[in-house]
Amino acid sequence: MTVLQPHHSxxxxxxxxxxxxxxxxxxxxxxxxxxxxxxxxxxxxTQRLWLKCENLQHGSAFxxxxxxxxxxxxxxxxxxxxxxxxxSGNHAAALARAAIQRGIPAHIVMPLNSARVKLQxxxxxxxxxxxxxxxxxxxxxxAAEVQQRTGATMIHPFNHPDVIAGQGTAALEILExxxxxxxxVVPVGGGGLLAGTxxxxxxxxxxxxxxxxxxxxxxxxxxxxQSGRIEPxxxxxxxxxxxxxxxxxxxxxVIQALVDKxxxxxxxxxxxxxxxxxxVCRLIAEPSGVVPVAVMLQHPQIFAGRNVVxxxxxxxxxxxxLITRHLTVA
Amino acid sequence: MTVLQPHHSxxxxxxxxxxxxxxxxxxxxxxxxxxxxxxxxxxxxTQRLWLKCENLQHGSAFxxxxxxxxxxxxxxxxxxxxxxxxxSGNHAAALARAAIQRGIPAHIVMPLNSARVKLQxxxxxxxxxxxxxxxxxxxxxxAAEVQQRTGATMIHPFNHPDVIAGQGTAALEILExxxxxxxxVVPVGGGGLLAGTxxxxxxxxxxxxxxxxxxxxxxxxxxxxQSGRIEPxxxxxxxxxxxxxxxxxxxxxVIQALVDKxxxxxxxxxxxxxxxxxxVCRLIAEPSGVVPVAVMLQHPQIFAGRNVVxxxxxxxxxxxxLITRHLTVA
Numbered sequence: 001m002t003v004l005q006p007h008h009s010x011x012x013x014x015x016x017x018x019x020x021x022x023x024x025x026x027x028x029x030x031x032x033x034x035x036x037x038x039x040x041x042x043x044x045x046t047q048r049l050w051l052k053c054e055n056l057q058h059g060s061a062f063x064x065x066x067x068x069x070x071x072x073x074x075x076x077x078x079x080x081x082x083x084x085x086x087x088s089g090n091h092a093a094a095l096a097r098a099a100i101q102r103g104i105p106a107h108i109v110m111p112l113n114s115a116r117v118k119l120q121x122x123x124x125x126x127x128x129x130x131x132x133x134x135x136x137x138x139x140x141x142x143a144a145e146v147q148q149r150t151g152a153t154m155i156h157p158f159n160h161p162d163v164i165a166g167q168g169t170a171a172l173e174i175l176e177x178x179x180x181x182x183x184x185v186v187p188v189g190g191g192g193l194l195a196g197t198x199x200x201x202x203x204x205x206x207x208x209x210x211x212x213x214x215x216x217x218x219x220x221x222x223x224x225x226q227s228g229r230i231e232p233x234x235x236x237x238x239x240x241x242x243x244x245x246x247x248x249x250x251x252x253x254v255i256q257a258l259v260d261k262x263x264x265x266x267x268x269x270x271x272x273x274x275x276x277x278x279x280v281c282r283l284i285a286e287p288s289g290v291v292p293v294a295v296m297l298q299h300p301q302i303f304a305g306r307n308v309v310x311x312x313x314x315x316x317x318x319x320x321x322l323i324t325r326h327l328t329v330a
Numbered sequence: 331m332t333v334l335q336p337h338h339s340x341x342x343x344x345x346x347x348x349x350x351x352x353x354x355x356x357x358x359x360x361x362x363x364x365x366x367x368x369x370x371x372x373x374x375x376t377q378r379l380w381l382k383c384e385n386l387q388h389g390s391a392f393x394x395x396x397x398x399x400x401x402x403x404x405x406x407x408x409x410x411x412x413x414x415x416x417x418s419g420n421h422a423a424a425l426a427r428a429a430i431q432r433g434i435p436a437h438i439v440m441p442l443n444s445a446r447v448k449l450q451x452x453x454x455x456x457x458x459x460x461x462x463x464x465x466x467x468x469x470x471x472x473a474a475e476v477q478q479r480t481g482a483t484m485i486h487p488f489n490h491p492d493v494i495a496g497q498g499t500a501a502l503e504i505l506e507x508x509x510x511x512x513x514x515v516v517p518v519g520g521g522g523l524l525a526g527t528x529x530x531x532x533x534x535x536x537x538x539x540x541x542x543x544x545x546x547x548x549x550x551x552x553x554x555x556q557s558g559r560i561e562p563x564x565x566x567x568x569x570x571x572x573x574x575x576x577x578x579x580x581x582x583x584v585i586q587a588l589v590d591k592x593x594x595x596x597x598x599x600x601x602x603x604x605x606x607x608x609x610v611c612r613l614i615a616e617p618s619g620v621v622p623v624a625v626m627l628q629h630p631q632i633f634a635g636r637n638v639v640x641x642x643x644x645x646x647x648x649x650x651x652l653i654t655r656h657l658t659v660a
Contacts, residue, residue, distance in 0.1 A: 006349070
C-alpha cells in the first residue's frame with residue numbers, strides 16, 4: 001500500500017482540503033449516490049463487493065462532480081463570460097448542465113464520432129454541440145478558437161485542478177458509506193477520477209488499496225506507469241469509449257506517486273461486466289463504467305478475500321443490446 | 331387525508347409495532363434501498379419526485395421484506411418443517427431465498443404461465459418450482475397438497491400478517507429518508523405492500539397522502555373500494571403481471587379504512603413509464619414496479635405541486651425491449 005506522507009500533499013495541484021471544499025460547493029447540485037452491496041455476481045472472488053453508483057448521478061455520470069465544482073468556483077466576472085470544453089463524453093453534458101445551473105453560457109466542442117447518447121445528452125439540455133473532426137488537434141484548436149472569440153473559461157475534462165477536486169468527492173462519500181472498505185477500484189481514462197480518489201483516500205485512509213481499471217485496448221495508464229512518462233493511446237476502438245484518453249500533466253504525477261496498481265480488462269470482460277451489472281444489480285451502466293467490475297472478473301486472484309468498492313462511473317450506454325442479451329431469459 | 335385514530339390500530343391484524351419489529355428482524359437480510367430524486371421526467375407535474383428503489387432490493391423486489399419477516403418469525407419447530415407458497419411472481423423467489431437464509435426447505439408452487447424471468451429466479455437459487463395450471467383453484471389445491479404432505483407452513487404472498495408487516499418496513503425507511511414527503515404512491519396487487527405502507531404511515535404521519543396505483547386492466551382494488559367488498563379480477567392480461575391479483579381478506583379492510591385514493595394507469599402509460607425510468611434514471615424496473623410513475627403521468631393534475639415518493643416495487647423485467655426502445659438514440 002502506498003502511504004501519503006504529510007509533505008506529499010503539497011507537491012500536487014490539488015489537496016484534500018480542495019476536495020472537502022468541493023464537496024461543500026457542489027452539495028446542492030449533485031447527488032450523494034448510493035452504494036449497493038452485491039450478492040451473486042458470477043466469478044467474483046471478493047469477500048464483499050459494493051458498487052458506488054455514479055451511473056445514478058445527475059447526467060448519469062460522476063462527471064457532474066468535477067464540472068460543477070469548476071463552474072461554481074469561477075468568480076462572477078469569469079462566470080459571466082461562460083465556459084468552453086472539448087469532450088467526446090460525459091463531461092460535455094456535465095459542463096453544459098453545470099453552466100445552466102449557474103445561468104451562464106456553455107460552448108461544448110465534440111468530435112463528430114462521439115457516442116450518439118452523449119451528443120443527445122447535450123442537445124437535450126438545449127445546447128447544440130460544436131462538432132469537430134475526431135482528433136485531439138481538431139478538438140483543441142476548435143476549443144481555443146471558441147475561447148478566443150468568447151472569452152469563455154476552458155474547463156478541461158480532467159486536466160484541471162477544480163475538476164480533479166470535484167471528482168475526488170465520490171471517494172469521500174465511499175469512505176463514509178463503507179467504513180470497512182479495504183480496496184477501491186475506479187476507471188482510469190484521463191485520470192481525473194483516479195487522481196481525485198487517490199488524493200482523498202491516501203490522505204485520510206492510506207492503508208486502503210486504490211486500483212485503477214482500464215481497457216487492454218486503452219492501456220496507456222499502465223504503460224505510463226512502466227515508462228515513467230505520459231504514454232499516448234495506441235488505439236481508439238475500445239468499447240469503453242470514455243477511457244480512450246491519455247493521462248494529463250496534472251493527473252499523471254498523482255497517479256504515479258500514489259496508485260497501488262493499474263489493472264487492464266479485455267473487451268470481452270468489459271462486455272460481460274456490462275451485462276452482469278444489469279442482470280444481477282438491475283443497473284444500467286455503460287462499458288466504461290463497469291471496467292472496475294471487469295478487472296475483478298479477469299483478475300480474481302488479486303481480489304480474493306477483499307472488501308471492495310467498485311466505482312461504476314457512468315450509465316450512458318450507446319448500445320442497449322449489451323444489457324438486453326443478459327436480461328433475456330431463454 | 332385519512333387520519334388513523336389510535337383505536338383503529340387494534341382493528342387490523344397488523345400494528346405499527348409489528349412493522350417496527352419486522353424491521354429489526356429482517357435488518358441483516360434485506361437492503362435499506364436508496365431513494366433517488368428525479369429530475370427531467372417528461373410530463374411529471376410534481377414539485378419534487380423521489381423513487382424508492384425496491385427494484386434494487388435483494389431479488390430485485392420488495393417481496394424480500396415480507397417473505398423474510400415471515401420466515402424469520404417462525405419458531406424453530408415450525409421452521410424445520412419448511413415453508414410453502416403459491417406465486418406467479420417475485421414472492422416465489424423471495425420466499426425461496428429467505429428459506430435458504432434460514433436453512434430450511436421451501437416448496438414453491440408456480441403457474442405454468444409465470445414470467446420466465448420469475449421462474450428462472452427460483453431455479454437460480456437451486457429450487458425447482460412445482461408447476462401447476464394457471465388458475466387460482468389449481469394454485470391453492472397444489473399448495474394445500476404440498477402442505478399436507480410435508481407439514482410446511484403456508485406463507486401466502488400477501489394475505490399473511492407477517493408478510494404485510496414486512497412490506498411495511500419500506501415505508502418506515504421512506505419516512506426517514508424523505509422527511510418532506512407529502513404523498514406516497516405504491517403499486518397495489520394483492521395489497522400487502524399498500525396495507526403495510528398504510529399501517530406505518532397513517533400511524534406515524536397521518537397527514538401524508540397514500541395512493542395505491544394499479545393497472546386499468548387490473549382495477550380490482552378501485553372497484554372493491556367502490557362496491558365495499560373484494561372484487562375479482564376481470565381480466566388477467568395486464569403487462570403489469572405482478573398486479574393482476576385480487577385483494578385479500580387481511581389487506582382489503584386496511585386499504586378500505588385508510589387509503590386516500592386508488593388511481594389506475596393505462597397499459598400505454600405503464601409501458602411509457604418503464605422506458606422513462608430506464609432512460610432518465612438508469613434503473614431497470616418491471617412494468618408492475620413503475621405503475622406509481624404511470625399514474626403520475628396519466629393524472630398530472632392530482633400530483634401538481636406535491637412532494638411525492640413513488641415506490642418502484644421490482645426490477646424483474648421479462649421483456650427487455652420495453653427499456654431498450656427508450657435507451658436507443660436515433
